[in-house]
Amino acid sequence: MENTLAKGESPLRLFLLLFLPVVVLIVGGAWYVGHDRIRSELDLIRTDEIGTVIMGVRRLDDELALPLRQLRALVDVTAVRQALQGGAATQGMQAVFSDLIANTGLYDKIRWVDETGQERARVNDVQGRPEVVATEALQSIASSYYFVNAMKLKPGQVYISPLDLNVEQGKVSVPHKPMLRLATPVRDGSGHARGVLILNVSARQLLDAFTESLVEARDHAMLLNSEGYWLKSPDSTDEWGFMFQRKQTLGSRDPEAWKAISGIPSGQVETATGLWIWSTVYPLKVTDKRDVADLPHWLVVSHLPKGQLDLIGASVWPQVGGIALILLLLFGGIAAWLTRALAGRTQARVEAARAHAEAAAAHRLNESLERFHLIVEANVNGVLAVDSQGHIVLANPALERMFGYAPKELLGKPMDILLPEANRARHAEYRADFMKAPSARPMGAGRELTGRHKDGSVFPVEISLSPFTENGEQFADAIVVDLSGRSRG
DSSP states (O other), rough: OOOHTTTOOOOOHHHHHHHHHHHHHHHHHHHHHHHHHHHHHHHHHHHHHHHHHHHHHHHHHHHHHHHHHHHHOOOOOOOHHHHHSSSSSSHHHHHHEEEEHHHHOOOOEEEOOTTTTTTEEEEEEEEEEEEOOOOOOOOOTTTHHHHHHHHOOOOEEEEEEEOOOOOETTTOOOOOOEEEEEEEEEEEEOOOOEEEEEEEEEEHHHHHHHHHHHHGGTTTTEEEESSSEEOOOGGGBTTTTTGGGGOOOHHHHHHHHHHHHHHSSSSEEEEEEEEEEEEEEEETTOSOGGGGEEEEEEEEEEEEEEEHHHHHHHHHHHHHHHHHHHHHHHHHHHHHHHHHHHHHHHHHHHHHHHHHHHHHHHHHHHHHHHHHHHHHHSSSSSEEEEESEEEEEEHHHHHHHHHOOOOTTTTTBBBGGGGGGHHHHHHHHHHHHHHHHHOOOTTTTTEEEEEEOSSEEEEEEEEEEEEEEEEEEEEEEEEEEEEEEHHHO
């Protein structure tokens, strides 16, 4: 990473290189964890709902098992058998019926209907007490569907009617009385058909027990008949629609769900309207199928609406998102700290390298200056440098000795002090012309040049000029040779 920064990568790019992989991991992990938690929550809900449905089925089975056993036992009771023989009175049979109603509280009425459809003995439950119906009040039910279907059965078989509401004189009883009819054919000792025994099971207790078994699912579980009509519903206005010629069924309200539910005895399916879980109830089912004919079936159905399922995600995602955000902030802070640390360390190294380079350059410059001063100061000829105004900025020892001045005494002085007074005015013109068009050349070509010693004496010299520029300012340097010795020679 430090090498990356050293090559010119910005701190932002380094931060992104550190942070983006962590973002991908955290976001991906949050997505997986969120969906896994939602799936786990849904699995728990499905398990609970399946348990609820199974509990409802079992409760219905339990509530309906006793009437079947009692109907079968009733056929073999002595008083009942004697009445079926035809010669005995029905008082004994009525007493048995009365005891059964009084002791169980399960039946609305118990009847013997002979082979012609005429009621021969009937006991009603009137506010919890058995009441024997007088002979003259007995009715013919030859056209009723449960009598007709029961007469088609073999001895020992049981007819179970659909669960509906009690009807008296062609009208639905008010208040409503849910009713289930169990009927079995009977014969006398000679084997002749003697009609049917019928138990009218009061289904209110059965339905209340079913509702009680649903516990927390009462607001979304229901009991349907095989046609999709509601027998028990969270919305009571949906119940018993078929008794009042209403066409509203689960199939008409939600065709997709009903297609799945009616297709198999039990299962679960998730549709656009939510999660559906169901199981089929076969009333009074027994292990020996020959004992039961034309069994109707009911459906225990649990329905969790889509909005309720969506609440799971609405509760899970904020939690997972909050944790992911905390992790992102944490790792973002770590990445920012690392970026600053690496950038600072790299910057320090860059600064150190720059300082080292500058020190090396200064050292080289100093060495060059030292070499330059050494060359200048060791030169046997005079070396002189002046600015554009003619002031001396450099004079080597040879020049200072040549003109009789002490070290550094010439610095800042006008160059004219080194010329005879007669030449000073003309020299100013020469200097101005030279600065206008500077070029390296010998000075005073074709003329004898003289210099003025500090003591006022003059001596012949030879001068070479060279221009140079430093920081935008024009300068001129001169090499001065004392020709006095040559003249004497």
